[in-house]
Amino acid sequence: MDTAIAASSPYDQPLHSSFPSFSGKVNIKRGLCTHVERSLSEEKNSTLKTLKMMNIKKALSMAILLLVAQLSFAQYFKLTQNGFVSNDNSDFTVVDVPNVKQKDLYKNVLNAINTLYKNPQKGLSVVEGESISITAYEEEVLPIKLSSGLGKAIRKYDLSYKLTFLFKDGKIRINSPDFEAKRYVEGSYRGASGWSGDEWVTLRMKKVGKSKLYLFEDNGKVRFEDAYTGLNNHFNSLIKQIIDKSGTINNW
Known part of the structure; x- marks a missing residue:
């Protein structure tokens, strides 16, 4: 200036x-x-x-x-080639609930399941005061990004599974979830191969035959990270919901 x-x-x-x-x-x-x-x-x-x-x-x-x-976020189980295992690589985990009797733990978990599920009686199996098993089916809850003719596309898989809870004074044992992930695929025209029929396609943990739809390589490497993360989150979150709900079910 x-x-x-x-x-x-x-x-x-x-x-x-x-x-x-x-x-x-x-x-x-x-x-x-x-x-x-x-x-x-x-x-x-x-x-x-x-x-x-x-x-x-x-x-x-x-x-x-x-x-x-x-x-x-409690990590009760982690997914491996052989299914879910606990943090110490066992097929079950134990939740400590001090000062609560076996019969009360059983009753509280049963009430929690009845609250969280629609019509749970259809898949419910119990040994009075000792164990509870719930068999359930959820539609399109596992999105997986897969290769298609036009690149990558999200495919949603259904989950069928079984959860089992056993009880002692002050303890709840949870067996590792047993599950299957699959989706329904309608038939399509495949050129020289002609039309394919409708079928259920299952996500395997390991390679079976010539199938390309499996989660783990032989060396343990994960092939579909979104499926791996989705399965871990889904079941750990589900178990946590049941356990948390059972601890508050009578607080009203």
Whole structure:
């Protein structure tokens, strides 16, 4: 920004007037630019520090949320080539419920199942006061992204499964879920092969024959991450719902 001195007319001033010389103007401009650059640099540094702090806070918040989610989500079972196993690789897990009698644990879980399922009696099998088994079927609850003639497409699989609970004083034993994931495929025209018939397609845990629809390679590598994650989440969440509900069923 130039410094100006007011005058009635520039033509009234002698050649040796007090107007700053051209070099003076350059020096003033240079000084002002240096000041502006310094201010911009300081502002930039301040902004960067603020952004860094925001990123740190954001990362910390995400870490806290993840920790809370992990703590609040019980991992009863994990899926393997041989089906679900507990964290110690057993075919069952045990939930401790201190100071609650066997008959009360049985009654509470039974009431929880009756609350969470529609018409559970159709698939319910019990040994009074000792064990409960629920056989259920859920439609299109497992989405899997699969290759098709036009790229990738989401296919939704039905789940049929069986959950079994056994009881002792202060303990609930949960057997690993027994399940099958399948979907109904209508017949289609396959060129030289002609028309294919309608059929049920099942997601296997291991490769069977020439089928390409299986979840685990021989070395244990997962082929469909969305199916693997979906199955783990579905059954662990379902068991957690039943256990949580059984603990509050009489609190009214």
